[in-house]
Amino acid sequence: MNESVCIATYRCFDDKADFYKKAQGIAVGLTVGSWTDLPEARKAEMEKHLGKVVEVTVHEPDQAQPGERYADLKIAYPDVNFSRDLPALLVTVFGKLSMDGRIKLLDLDFSPAFSAAFAGPKFGISGIRGLLGVHDRPLLMSIFKSVIGHDLPNLREQFYRQALGGVDLIKDDEILFENPLTPLEKRVEACMEAARAAERETGQKLLYAVNLTGPTSQLAKNAKRAIAAGANALLFNTLAYGYDVLHELSSDPEITIPIAAHPAMAGAFYPSPHYGISASLLLGKLMRLAGADLALFPSPYGSVVMPKEENLAVKSALLDSSLGIKPSFPVPSAGIHPGLVSLILRDFGTEVVVNAGGGIHGHPQGTEAGGQAFRQAITGVMQGMSLPQIAEQAGNSALKAAIELWGYKE
Numbered sequence: 001m002n003e004s005v006c007i008a009t010y011r012c013f014d015d016k017a018d019f020y021k022k023a024q025g026i027a028v029g030l031t032v033g034s035w036t037d038l039p040e041a042r043k044a045e046m047e048k049h050l051g052k053v054v055e056v057t058v059h060e061p062d063q064a065q066p067g068e069r070y071a072d073l074k075i076a077y078p079d080v081n082f083s084r085d086l087p088a089l090l091v092t093v094f095g096k097l098s099m100d101g102r103i104k105l106l107d108l109d110f111s112p113a114f115s116a117a118f119a120g121p122k123f124g125i126s127g128i129r130g131l132l133g134v135h136d137r138p139l140l141m142s143i144f145k146s147v148i149g150h151d152l153p154n155l156r157e158q159f160y161r162q163a164l165g166g167v168d169l170i171k172d173d174e175i176l177f178e179n180p181l182t183p184l185e186k187r188v189e190a191c192m193e194a195a196r197a198a199e200r201e202t203g204q205k206l207l208y209a210v211n212l213t214g215p216t217s218q219l220a221k222n223a224k225r226a227i228a229a230g231a232n233a234l235l236f237n238t239l240a241y242g243y244d245v246l247h248e249l250s251s252d253p254e255i256t257i258p259i260a261a262h263p264a265m266a267g268a269f270y271p272s273p274h275y276g277i278s279a280s281l282l283l284g285k286l287m288r289l290a291g292a293d294l295a296l297f298p299s300p301y302g303s304v305v306m307p308k309e310e311n312l313a314v315k316s317a318l319l320d321s322s323l324g325i326k327p328s329f330p331v332p333s334a335g336i337h338p339g340l341v342s343l344i345l346r347d348f349g350t351e352v353v354v355n356a357g358g359g360i361h362g363h364p365q366g367t368e369a370g371g372q373a374f375r376q377a378i379t380g381v382m383q384g385m386s387l388p389q390i391a392e393q394a395g396n397s398a399l400k401a402a403i404e405l406w407g408y409k410e
Helices: 019-031 040-049 087-095 126-134 152-164 183-202 215-227 243-251 279-290 307-320 338-348 368-383 387-392 397-404
Strands: 006-013 052-059 069-078 102-111 139-143 167-172 207-211 233-237 257-260 294-298 328-331 354-358
Touching: 006 019, 006 087, 019 052, 019 069, 052 167, 069 087, 087 102, 087 243, 087 279, 102 279, 126 139, 126 207, 126 328, 139 368, 152 167, 152 183, 167 233, 183 207, 183 215, 207 387, 215 243, 233 243, 243 257, 243 279, 257 279, 279 294, 279 307, 307 328, 307 338, 328 338, 338 368, 338 387, 338 397, 354 368, 368 387, 368 397, 387 397
Parallel strands: 139 167, 139 354, 167 207, 207 233, 233 257, 257 294, 294 328, 328 354
Antiparallel strands: 006 069, 006 102, 052 069
């Protein structure tokens, strides 16, 4: 296979279709449009633009159950057909095809020529660990909760309590937009002052991912405003704005801080087995290629559940060394409490950010104790202990209270 192609893998469902004919129709229809009707001279000229069927694997159901017959199709698209940007590739391989019946885009394999246009994460896992000075354990992130309607003193106090609990990162809620009570620069200044105050007590560095919002044309300007005010990380609703916007932000030499990609809107794309884009591609490979230093996605344990197989596929896409770019930090999220730490470390190892909102703020002893409970759990699990054993150790009352409230799984 010529290396100057990108290969798309689809899963197509149909009870009666000739999947080989279907694949050929896609390969031609999404590239040159027509082939058999072209004169021979024109075919020679158009050959370099023609999509090619790489593989068709048909899966017949064990029993005659309607809707269960499908095939995985691999089709190669010549790089010469599209510019070196993700919108061009996605429209080529799945634009109108996404509306053509029960078909899902499972994966994309990029050619070296296409991949060369993307530097990937500016910081990645090692860069973020370097900023924090933490190299030997999972990181802990907390989330602002109930921030809409709060003024700056209230926001600062909530930030300070989270920071005292020993978290490594604090992020805005993705629905906290520019508003008169907590405008961007004032929000950054208040929170970073709280971070410095907490660091004087804990000795621990902290990243604050401020939500980057506004019209697309103003995003880079707003990011630089945040940096000038002291911001040391950004949160970005990538799917609402598009991968290309994330790529532009991550590539900007004046945007010198990590970017955390939030999965808002993802549920419109990945959950159906028959339509959309796979979670591993949507929230893993494409986020990483576009430059996300951290990628948030639903966990298999909590309140917004993603099937574990898909969840671990996202993790693999974020860490896969074959992409030739820095790995992004996996951040499984939603419904996480200290009693789930054993499962997270079992499934993700140490290269993970444990991310919690209610699991920190809802602690019966307060927000600070919520962070401490997670840190106690992480330390103990890494030493090979069970959560009940850790909770009974002297000084670990925060974890004990968390387990009494939420229980635990191992």
